[in-house]
Amino acid sequence: MTDGQRGAGADRDVRIIDVVRSLRPGEVVSYGDIAVDAGVGRQARRVGQLLAASDDDSVPWWRVVNAAGRLVPGLEAEQAALLIAEGVDVAGGRVRRAAYGRFRRHP
DNA sequence: CCCCTGACTGTCG
DNA sequence: CCGACAGCCAGGG
Numbered sequence: 440m441t442d443g444q445r446g447a448g449a450d451r452d453v454r455i456i457d458v459v460r461s462l463r464p465g466e467v468v469s470y471g472d473i474a475v476d477a478g479v480g481r482q483a484r485r486v487g488q489l490l491a492a493s494d495d496d497s498v499p500w501w502r503v504v505n506a507a508g509r510l511v512p513g514l515e516a517e518q519a520a521l522l523i524a525e526g527v528d529v530a531g532g533r534v535r536r537a538a539y540g541r542f543r544r545h546p
Numbered sequence: 547c548c549c550c551t552g553a554c555t556g557t558c559g
Numbered sequence: 560c561c562g563a564c565a566g567c568c569a570g571g572g
Contacts, residue, residue, distance in 0.1 A: 448569090482567055503553080511553045520557055525547035 451479050455516040456493065462502040464525040467534050469506045496516050 454477040462468065464528040468476075470483035479485065490500040501521040510518045510532050519529045528539055 451569095474554090480568085481555085481566095483554040484552060484567080485554095485569060488570080489553095491553050504556055505553075509553095514553080526550080 451477070451482075451485075451487055454478060455482075455489055456461055458477060459486075459490065459498050460484060462499050465527055466502060466504050467522065469508075471506055473503060476539065489538055504534050508536060510534070519544070 450506045455473060458473050458476045470486040471481070473486045474480060474482045477486075486503070490498065490503060493500070499516075500511075501518040502525075504518075510529070519532070522529050522534065528537060
């Protein structure tokens with residue numbers, strides 16, 4: 440592919456996944472933050488859709504929650520276990536604000 | 547091109 | 560605190 444970027448869409452996906460993979464243990468961020476960090480603006484939905492379709496084990500999807508700190512529907516138990524194992528404060532199917540690593544929301 | 551769906555988000559009652 | 564609503568963006572039928 441010496442010509443232009445036929446994979447423009449795939450490039451965005453790669454960036455998003457890359458941001459998620461850059462998360463370290465105990466670090467939790469929201470879909471919106473991931474989208475912004477990846478430089479795709481308000482594609483928070485695409486982030487979730489992407490993670491849902493990704494089978495890659497190198498992608499720590501459990502470190503991603505929604506803006507309310509809510510865990511992934513249907514996988515709350517597993518996600519909670521993984522987060523707690525990393526020292527994240529999880530309660531009632533959601534992550535506590537204080538447990539966020541890159542939390543960039545008004546406190 | 548139109549319509550529906552979604553691991554989202556912010557506002558309102 | 561929580562449910563209902565509307566807004567936004569991209570993918571799939």
